[in-house]
Amino acid sequence: MAKPNSFHHGDLKRVLFDVAVSLLDQHGVSGVTIRAVAREAGVSHSAPVNHYKDRRALLTAIAQAQFEIILEDIESALLKTPTNQKDRVEVFADAMIKFGFRYPHRYQLLWRGDLIDHEDPQLLSAMDKIYDQLCDEIDRAAPRAKVDRDTVAVALWSMVHGYIDMRLSGMFAPLDDKETGKPRHRAMLDLFLTVLK
Amino acid sequence: MAKPNSFHHGDLKRVLFDVAVSLLDQHGVSGVTIRAVAREAGVSHSAPVNHYKDRRALLTAIAQAQFEIILEDIESALLKTPTNQKDRVEVFADAMIKFGFRYPHRYQLLWRGDLIDHEDPQLLSAMDKIYDQLCDEIDRAAPRAKVDRDTVAVALWSMVHGYIDMRLSGMFAPLDDKETGKPRHRAMLDLFLTVLK
DNA sequence: TGTTCGATATTGACAGTGTCTATATTGACA
DNA sequence: TGTCAATATAGACACTGTCAATATCGAACA
Numbered sequence: 045m046a047k048p049n050s051f052h053h054g055d056l057k058r059v060l061f062d063v064a065v066s067l068l069d070q071h072g073v074s075g076v077t078i079r080a081v082a083r084e085a086g087v088s089h090s091a092p093v094n095h096y097k098d099r100r101a102l103l104t105a106i107a108q109a110q111f112e113i114i115l116e117d118i119e120s121a122l123l124k125t126p127t128n129q130k131d132r133v134e135v136f137a138d139a140m141i142k143f144g145f146r147y148p149h150r151y152q153l154l155w156r157g158d159l160i161d162h163e164d165p166q167l168l169s170a171m172d173k174i175y176d177q178l179c180d181e182i183d184r185a186a187p188r189a190k191v192d193r194d195t196v197a198v199a200l201w202s203m204v205h206g207y208i209d210m211r212l213s214g215m216f217a218p219l220d221d222k223e224t225g226k227p228r229h230r231a232m233l234d235l236f237l238t239v240l241k
Numbered sequence: 242m243a244k245p246n247s248f249h250h251g252d253l254k255r256v257l258f259d260v261a262v263s264l265l266d267q268h269g270v271s272g273v274t275i276r277a278v279a280r281e282a283g284v285s286h287s288a289p290v291n292h293y294k295d296r297r298a299l300l301t302a303i304a305q306a307q308f309e310i311i312l313e314d315i316e317s318a319l320l321k322t323p324t325n326q327k328d329r330v331e332v333f334a335d336a337m338i339k340f341g342f343r344y345p346h347r348y349q350l351l352w353r354g355d356l357i358d359h360e361d362p363q364l365l366s367a368m369d370k371i372y373d374q375l376c377d378e379i380d381r382a383a384p385r386a387k388v389d390r391d392t393v394a395v396a397l398w399s400m401v402h403g404y405i406d407m408r409l410s411g412m413f414a415p416l417d418d419k420e421t422g423k424p425r426h427r428a429m430l431d432l433f434l435t436v437l438k
Numbered sequence: 439t440g441t442t443c444g445a446t447a448t449t450g451a452c453a454g455t456g457t458c459t460a461t462a463t464t465g466a467c468a
Numbered sequence: 469t470g471t472c473a474a475t476a477t478a479g480a481c482a483c484t485g486t487c488a489a490t491a492t493c494g495a496a497c498a
Contacts, residue, residue, distance in 0.1 A: 052446055052493055072355060078485065088448050090486080095446090099485065157411035158269060171412060191432050192420055198404070198413075199429040203396060206403025214354035215368060223389055232396040235388050235436055253475085274455065285477050287457080292475090296456065 111170035144208035254292040308367035341405035
């Protein structure tokens with residue numbers, strides 16, 4: 045597909061995407077500028093407009109892809125987890141936290157409603173799939189819970205997101221559990237999962 | 242203090258701060274540029290440097306002030322709440338959520354570690370006071386809980402922050418509780434507070 | 439084969455930004 | 469009155485996103 049020595053690049057859209065993700069990982073979202081991406085890809089500063097309408101479109105595409113990656117992470121982790129176990133709910137939290145700490149700048153982009161198009165159907169669909177997956181597992185873990193399923197789902201996702209976001213913001217020190225020695229988020233999840241009983 | 246017709250403004254630092262907060266409320270943090278603040282205050286684009294070293298210093302000062310406002314909100318609400326009641330823990334969550342929805346852009350600034358100096362001692366001190374206040378109330382509500390106090394505190398703050406942040410990001414619809422008719426966050430808090438028993 | 443045309447890339451421009459430097463103004467104090 | 473530190477200004481620089489005008493290419497069609 046690549047046509048190295050030609051005026052037309054041939055695979056520029058993919059290259060732009062990859063370069064942008066690389067810049068995101070290295071320098072955070074402020075490092076992902078249209079011009080920097082173009083420079084890194086070896087094209088002129090306004091070549092990208094043919095593939096991504098503007099910066100927002102590029103960042104939205106990246107965010108969507110990350111939600112899809114997270115969903116895959118969850119699904120593949122669930123395959124290794126016995127059914128009808130409370131652990132399966134924890135898989136959601138673990139995958140989210142793991143991704144957040146591994147790719148902090150990507151994670152933070154997911155919730156930057158000022159930078160991405162948070163009404164993009166594909167983006168919302170990718171997020172909804174994760175939410176639905178979470179709800180399924182909550183139903184499986186506690187079919188007849190007193191509180192309704194959506195409350196549990198929103199509460200868990202809120203707690204997980206809030207923890208990651210505060211940690212990544214740099215304002216919250218790790219604060220490991222002195223008694224158990226485990227990272228704080230493990231104790232938090234144990235605490236939360238008692239409500240499923 | 243103000244000296245209207247003089248070269249030296251006399252109270253510029255305060256004016257810059259107020260203008261910046263106003264721009265923040267109206268247009269979000271991207272609207273708070275040094276030059277826009279200066280324009281609005283009627284001074285040259287490089288006048289602010291005498292009072293705030295750079296944009297980060299200005300935003301850090303604003304963030305710190307907001308943490309102090311939130312602490313005041315919590316303290317004044319606690320005065321109206323009977324001691325030795327579980328409700329007192331809820332006061333923390335209520336104040337945070339109320340502030341978040343009332344001043345969304347201010348709230349979002351609090352956790353923008355890329356824009357503010359998240360190691361600023363005054364900023365951290367303002368945040369720590371809120372955390373300490375929360376811990377006090379948790380101890381009061383459940384003196385001998387099985388899980389340790391910090392886990393409960395971090396879990397609750399995470400859940401509250403995560404909920405606000407996701408809602409403000411625009412990617413999470415309100416999703417009110419269909420059964421009770423109450424907003425989701427009320428049901429979430431009820432759910433969470435069962436762990437204090 | 440030659441031509442047209444849509445897709446793609448380039449160049450240049452514009453208004454905006456943060457921040458730096460050099461310069462000017464001012465009020466207070468010696 | 470003169471000096472000096474605090475404060476304000478003006479100008480410059482290197483960035484940014486986005487737009488308009490132009491150039492190049494490849495493929496489809498005559």
